[in-house]
Amino acid sequence: MALKNPRADHYDRLETRAPKQREAALLAALPKLVAHAKRRAPGFTRILAQVDPAKIKSRKALATLPVTRKSDLTELQAMQRPLGGLNATPVAKLAKIFMSPGPVYEPEGRAKDWWRSARALYAGGFRAGDLIANTFAYHFTPAGSMLESGALAIGCTVVPAGVGQTELQVAAIRDLGIGGYIGTPSFLKLIVEKADEMKADISSLKKAHVGAEYLPPALRQAMLARGIRVTQSYGTADLGSLAYESLGPDGSVNQGMILDEGPLLEIVRPGTGDPVPVGEVGEVVITSFNRDYPLIRFGTGDLSAVLPGASPCGRTNTRIRGWMGRADQSTKVRAMFVTPKQVNEVVRRHPEILRARLVVEGESGNDRMTLKCEVKERPGGLAEAIVGSIRELTKLRGEVELVAPGSLPNDGKVIEDARKYG
Amino acid sequence: MALKNPRADHYDRLETRAPKQREAALLAALPKLVAHAKRRAPGFTRILAQVDPAKIKSRKALATLPVTRKSDLTELQAMQRPLGGLNATPVAKLAKIFMSPGPVYEPEGRAKDWWRSARALYAGGFRAGDLIANTFAYHFTPAGSMLESGALAIGCTVVPAGVGQTELQVAAIRDLGIGGYIGTPSFLKLIVEKADEMKADISSLKKAHVGAEYLPPALRQAMLARGIRVTQSYGTADLGSLAYESLGPDGSVNQGMILDEGPLLEIVRPGTGDPVPVGEVGEVVITSFNRDYPLIRFGTGDLSAVLPGASPCGRTNTRIRGWMGRADQSTKVRAMFVTPKQVNEVVRRHPEILRARLVVEGESGNDRMTLKCEVKERPGGLAEAIVGSIRELTKLRGEVELVAPGSLPNDGKVIEDARKYG
Incomplete structure (x- = not known):
């Protein structure tokens, strides 16, 4: 491989x-x-x-x-x-309209490989003539069509399997000698477990291209141990394929995803x-x-x-x-919505703040919120001024904690919900 | 319309x-x-x-x-x-492989409108720019792909809805102003009933193309009364579209299906x-x-x-x-399978028989079978000879009844199971 x-x-x-x-x-x-x-x-x-x-x-x-x-x-x-x-392009000239939960409608145009998934599949080792099961859903949501169109553009032969019916999935892999899997990592795990349960030989399955949810490294390792090399890509129902993993000379998966x-x-x-x-x-x-x-x-x-x-x-x-x-970290504090936009508005009012993070703590009904601000200098009255801005913009009382540059974690969080639930 | x-x-x-x-x-x-x-x-x-x-x-x-x-x-x-x-065409050069219950595998090639469903949809009044919901399943079975590829070939815009999720189907028709339905007649009925229940306005729906099961004339009339004109076609998962209905000048549906x-x-x-x-x-x-x-x-x-x-x-x-x-009328008689092929073998042995029909009667465990034979002439010993052939070919005892040409019903039946069940 x-x-x-x-x-x-x-x-x-x-x-x-x-x-x-x-x-x-x-x-x-x-x-x-x-x-x-x-x-x-x-x-x-x-x-x-x-x-x-x-x-x-x-x-x-x-x-x-x-x-x-x-x-x-x-x-x-x-x-x-x-x-x-x-x-x-007017709707009447499009090929398809999808409907994702929300509902949000998404278009598909008439160009070949409209979602650009062929490039991602190719980087994952998919080639013309490969027989693959596409287990993304084709009904309402675009994932099935998104990956199918890319696989067809490469020249793969697709079994449009959709999601569910694990026993049928195993039977198809076994009967047809399917070599490739496309779908979510969790459904791949279900299929492999079902095959074990059925004592079905699915050793024809050598590669898998997954997406739409987090791929645990342990699952990737477990699949590799069975001879299935897993690569992943990242895309959305609005934009199609955005980034994908590639393979090293030994078949190992390179770090990160390439745009x-x-x-x-x-x-x-x-x-x-x-x-x-x-x-x-x-x-x-x-x-x-x-x-x-x-x-x-x-x-x-x-x-x-x-x-x-x-x-x-x-x-x-x-x-x-x-x-x-x-990214959407909007949360309710004392029954009021606090949004990243409000937090950023506070930051904008005080040029001294380099970066900020609102931490919400406490027990249900007794929420406390603290805006942690990275600042280089601490002019007198800064913290009090920020407290005033918080009250004005969120209608809520909040504490302020000034911290050194670089001390807030790099995880994209503007609002951290640190409350205990359940 | x-x-x-x-x-x-x-x-x-x-x-x-x-x-x-x-x-x-x-x-x-x-x-x-x-x-x-x-x-x-x-x-x-x-x-x-x-x-x-x-x-x-x-x-x-x-x-x-x-x-x-x-x-x-x-x-x-x-x-x-x-x-x-x-x-x-070798599997590696095909576009898709489907799997129908059985399991039976069916191919789809790479040519445009490979299943020839565009012609049937066109005769049912579907045109470029029509927005249609395709409610045939896309998963494993070919019906979804079969009708989608024809609709796309005409230039329709397809909402790949699949089967099930009736509320979502109604919401999509209402939100998008979908004008055409493709699917089974019974599922169309379910959607319309659900829309009534939801008090959802789906008056945008003006035409429906149905197949895969019997269309009761009363259902066609009920849909027409709501402003939905229903046409049907006949096809199979192995052969694609085979015959379809067409419309008269007033929008009424012509008799029969055209090949x-x-x-x-x-x-x-x-x-x-x-x-x-x-x-x-x-x-x-x-x-x-x-x-x-x-x-x-x-x-x-x-x-x-x-x-x-x-x-x-x-x-x-x-x-x-x-x-x-x-057509497959194979049935069990006193725990033994009797097949149309066996009946036809009996007929073949006796050139006097113009047409024959095996009628199975009686109550469970006490089956009687009678071969009704259309004959022009009745030479002596014919019935007895046929009884002998029945025994030899089916290993079962059967009566013979000689009838006049044209007296058997024209319903394609070679074996009629007239037993009472339940």
């Missing part, structure tokens, strides 16, 4: 471009994308009303545009069915549109160059961070640390 | 060819098809070992070839995974490969010109009959009466 020459084994030549070349190409495409979205997608006509597309030709300029968050979609879509006007060649990534401080320094955990914000659904600064609500350095597989794109949790 | 000019409103010009031209085209393609199947599909290399493809250029010649029955597939596929060697332009149809006496006279009910046997899966004389196990006359919609192809039940 090891790739003979992994450094040469790339999906296309885009993957090995010089990073400067890639960055130049993305930035050159940016003004056209913004113009296209403004012209064709009524939602962006409104959102970007004040924006001159020709001026959006740098990351700095991009960072001035508003972030449209995944959490805004339900409201936007209720205002304008079905896609909140964020689609540049897809399509989208432009920013990592921002949760609740804001402000990019964080390289390495700091924040919210994944994507600008998608998809012509049908040109999302500009789309806040995924997912946490990740840039992983410095290049992947040993020869792909030159930025690496990220994969999915690190959800 | 009525079509302005339905006579001109055809999917392509094949549909209005002179019947002689169509027949000539089918027969001209036959020797090439047989040669292709013999060369590329190892199963047919074996099945057609004694056949000279060049000689199979008439229906009479075709009728000499063995019928491969749907009921043979489980065994054939167990011998040679996954498709019994009936596929001419698809692809396959060659024969109606044979159940259990045999012998074509029956026009109008008589028998088993649907299809010769499929699909390059990937060139099924030659494939016995579907379904009953139907040719409906004489032409459809008023201007399509010139043969009409059939739609799906009329299952």
Whole structure:
């Protein structure tokens, strides 16, 4: 299963471009994308009303545009069915419309490999002629179609298995000699356990590509011990494939996830549109160059961070640390909602604060909240002034604790809920 | 919703060819098809070992070839995974493999509208830009993919809804203003009832294309009364779309189902490969010109009959009466299996028998069977000789009743199980 020459084994030549070349190409495409979205997608006509597309030709300029968050979609879509006007291609010209819980509607266009999953599968060792079971659901949600279209683009033969019916899954792998699995890591575990229970020979299964949930390292190891090499990728129902793992010469999995060649990534401080320094955990914000659904600064609500350095597989794109949790840390304190946006508003009012983290503690009905602020200097009255801002912005009483720069954890959290439950 | 000019409103010009031209085209393609199947599909290399493809250029010649029955597939596929060697395209070059209960595996190739469902949907009034919910299952079985690929080929936008989750189905129709439904008639009924219960406005739904089960005329009427025009088609997981209904100028549904332009149809006496006279009910046997899966004389196990006359919609192809039940009438009599094949073997031994029907009566554990035989003449000793043949071929005692030609019902039944159960 090891790739003979992994450094040469790339999906296309885009993957090995010089990073400067890639960055130049993305930035050159940016003004056209913004113009296209403004012209064709009524939602962006409104959102970007004040924006001159020709001026959006740098990351700095991009960072001035508003972030449209995944959490805004339900409201936007209720205002304008079905896609909140964020689609540049009219619904009648699309291939499919999906419906995820919320409900949130997501489009699929008519281009081949519209979700760009082929690149991720290829990096995971999937090749033309491979027979694979796609166990993502095809009903309502896009995951099944997303991975199927990529597998077909590579030239794999797909068994559209969907989720559930574990015994049937095992029977299909055994009868057909299926070599590849696509789905969630937890469902892979269920299938393998069911095969053991049925004493079914599923040794044909050699590779698995997983996503949509956390992959425990122990599960990856346990699968490898059975001869199944697991790679993962990260994507969303709105944007398609965003980043993926690659393989080393010995078949081992390289650290981190490599960005897809399509989208432009920013990592921002949760609740804001402000990019964080390289390495700091924040919210994944994507600008998608998809012509049908040109999302500009789309806040995924997912946490990740840039992983410095290049992947040993020869792909030159930025690496990220994969999915690190959800960015939306809105929480209720004494029956009032406190949001990352409010916390960031407090920080904005006091230039002395470098970084802040609101820690909520206490027992049910007796919540205490403390804003821990990294500061270099501590001018008199600063803490008291911040307390005043907290009260004004959250309508709640909060303590303030001034701490040294670098002493807050790097986990993307703006609000930490440290209360005991249950 | 009525079509302005339905006579001109055809999917392509094949549909209005002179019947002689169509027949000539089918027969001209036959020797090439047989040669292709013999060369590329190892199963047919074996099945057609004694056949000279060049000689199979008439229906009479075709009728000499063995019928491969749907009921043979489980065994054939167990011998040679996954498709019994009936596929001419290797699995690694196919797009998908499905798994239906049995299990029986079915292929899908890479050609656009591989299942030919676009023609059926078009005749039911589906057009480019229509937003439709496809409620056939996508998981394991091919129905979802079969209808989706046709809808996409027309240019419809598909909501891949799958089966189940009735409330979600209603919400999607209401939120998106879905205009078309694809699925089973019974599931359409469930959705409409759920919408009533939820008091949800689903008046956007104007047309439905149904299949896979019997459509009660009362249900079609009830839907029409709500403004939903229902058309149906008939197809199988092995062969794709086979026949479909069309619309009259006022939007009413024409009688019968028109054959698809692809396959060659024969109606044979159940259990045999012998074509029956026009109008008589028998088993649907299809010769499929699909390059990937060139099924030659494939016995579907379904009953139907040719409906004489032409459809008023201007399509010139043969009409059939739609799906009329299952042909496989194998049954247990006094704990022994009796099959249509055995009955036909009895008939074959006695040239005096024009048509026969085995009627099984009595109460559980006390079965009686009678072979009713249509005969023109009644030479002495005939009934006794037939009784002997029955005993020899079924190992069971059976009565014989000689009746006049035309007195047996025309329902395709070779074995009638008239026992009372429960």
